[in-house]
Amino acid sequence: MRKRSPRGSGEILADEILQAATELLIEQGSEARVSIRAVAGRVGVTPPAIYLHFADKEALIEAVCGRFFEQFDAVMVAAAEGIDDLVERGVAQGMAYVQFAIDNPVVFQTAFSHPSDRPTQTDQVLMASAFQHLGETVREAMAAGLLPAGDVTSTVLGLWSAAHGVADLMTARPGLPWGDDLSIAENVVRAVISGLSQETVKSEPQRPPVR
Structure with a gap:
């Protein structure tokens, strides 16, 4: 000892x-x-x-996952570095989440394996650090008219849900035919962002035809 x-x-x-x-x-x-x-x-x-x-093993494991995900903040910063196109930046940030999950499948699956009616330490870490960066991208995209104006947090949660969904499947079911790259995951992330962008187009006032 x-x-x-x-x-x-x-x-x-x-x-x-x-x-x-x-x-x-x-x-x-x-x-x-x-x-x-x-x-x-x-x-x-x-x-x-x-x-x-x-207090117990559950508290220890939750703390382990929360601290581990603190590393993701630097990953998000690196993913967005040098990308001026806001749509491409959002895609890169979403894909960074998927890649982080694939690189750390055990911790990723453990962090989200227990239903909770309160934010876990992992949730708090993500919302206080890494997803602030995604929020900045969303806020800029809204200001530029690329995404519909609205609540930034809700939009971030929507994008997170898309990235998390595909990341969860890829880590929980790695034997499915995902292919040798992350093209399926990227298609999902792009589809969600494209859908939001289309909502912006629909919400724009239609100009009368020029006679």
Whole structure:
């Protein structure tokens, strides 16, 4: 076992616990195979030490997923970098979400595996960071007349739903004939954005014909 931590090092231990739990989750491929005892053993503490930082295993796993998705903020920034076309930027951001899910299928599936009537830590992380970037794209597109004016958050949630839906299927059912690239996912994201763009066209006042 590890030596007793010095006073004030609780935050460091909590970080070590999260890191160990993340490694075990990815290695085992399922949260059902991750135990508090296994996490404690990897960190070098007794199981009760884990409960000083996390109420139970569910709270620990939720914290693992929330912290893991903090990485997605930088992914979204990189995806939009240098893309001036707002539609293409939106597609790139949606596809970044799909790619992130495919690259991290275990954590992705775990993060959204439990129904919840409250925002989880993953939800809070996404809405407070990565999806602020998508919101900026949507806001600019609305101002430019490329998307119908309205509530930015609702539109972001709609786009997120489309990207999440295809990402969920591709990670949960990787054996389906998705092909060797992400063209199916991109077609879905583009179709949703195109549909919103068409709503903008329909809402524009029709000019009388020139006589």
